[in-house]
């Protein structure tokens with residue numbers, strides 16, 4: 339049994355075997371571009387070999403820093419956005435469940451995220467929740483200049499200095515950024531912050547297995563050695579294996595066959611609420627990799643059975659441009675029986691000898707039958723358990739499949755030019771020096787009346 343397997347029974351009436359044969363050579367070519375570093379912007383593909391090429395010295399420094407944070411802080415505030423936030427959040431929920439922050443802090447700090455929004459309410463609420471407790475900050479930004487984390491860093495740095503004075507505050511600031519340049523890099527050197535490197539050849543949405551994710555994950559008490567071992571297992575199993583023996587490539591192949599048949603939206607689903615952020619992380623990975631040249635699969639997400647009571651109607655009877663990918667944990671972290679009840683007023687007596695996990699998995703089976711009968715193709719990604727090793731494998735599985743999908747569709751899987759437009763407008767409207775021209779353009783555009 340592999341840690342992560344793809345089940346395509348839900349594609350039976352949607353994909354013909356010859357269609358897989360037809361796309362096969364193109365998928366292999368796309369994979370070769372990625373693995374041989376011959377594709378566009380190949381220099382950003384260093385994550386492919388990261389599981390056996392990461393820096394062991396920095397890895398140990400991460401573990402040391404995590405221990406320091408565990409010893410001197412009740413709270414760790416992780417400041418970052420996009421790829422500098424979603425991976426860590428995804429991992430903490432996947433590994434520790436939905437109530438990690440409420441389960442006491444004798445072994446690990448509560449871990450909260452900031453700088454992933456411009457909301458003053460959210461930020462003020464977090465400041466209030468921290469109160470006067472001991473805390474540290476891990477500020478993460480590859481560019482070092484992204485507005486949201488930069489604003490949050492100013493606010494939490496001020497709180498650290500107010501509480502501890504400059505010298506002690508500096509010891510509680512951990513920076514993860516570019517090796518050589520950027521505002522954060524320069525400040526870390528000036529102020530002597532403990533800092534870690536986001537490798538040049540790894541972009542934000544592919545960076546969770548770098549210090550970007552590893553420090554928060556280690557600070558939570560999780561085993562990052564096991565995490566990297568699981569990713570290495572995936573690298574060995576997936577990097578060179580041919581299509582028909584490679585579930586990650588098959589996932590890439592099938593989702594692209596479906597896309598070309600008009601199923602232009604993919605919903606990543608799980609029946610476990612603590613996998614909600616796995617889908618949030620995947621949405622950036624897939625959306626920011628593929629959404630270019632006015633094409634690409636639109637990534638969305640749902641948590642079942644919860645969202646069957648909100649989105650179920652649309653998925654069953656709305657536009658037939660949807661595909662579903664369910665991520666299921668084979669061995670859930672815990673399970674519960676259904677208590678016996680003599681009166682049986684709720685009519686659940688027939689469930690009294692089953693467990694919640696059995697009911698959850700049966701619900702998934704029932705939903706896949708209903709949705710495939712309703713015209714929605716379904717794939718199932720089964721992950722062995724909620725262990726660090728399985729998470730490491732799952733991360734590599736999706737990163738590999740999505741990057742191959744990008745090359746398969748002839749786009750650059752590693753840039754994100756589209757995120758600059760709104761930023762230029764925001765800087766202009768905020769009066770950032772150097773954006774006067776843009777501001778004028780916006781005002782002129784604004785003055786043009788609609789006829």
Ligand SMILES: O=P(O)(O)OC[C@H]1O[C@H](O)[C@H](O)[C@@H](O)[C@@H]1O
Pocket residue numbers: 419420421422478479480481482483484487542543626754757
């Ligand atoms: O890590 P940073 O440089 O702060 O970037 C954080 C995020 O913002 C950018 O605008 C991109 O959308 C993301 O790919 C990136 O992960």
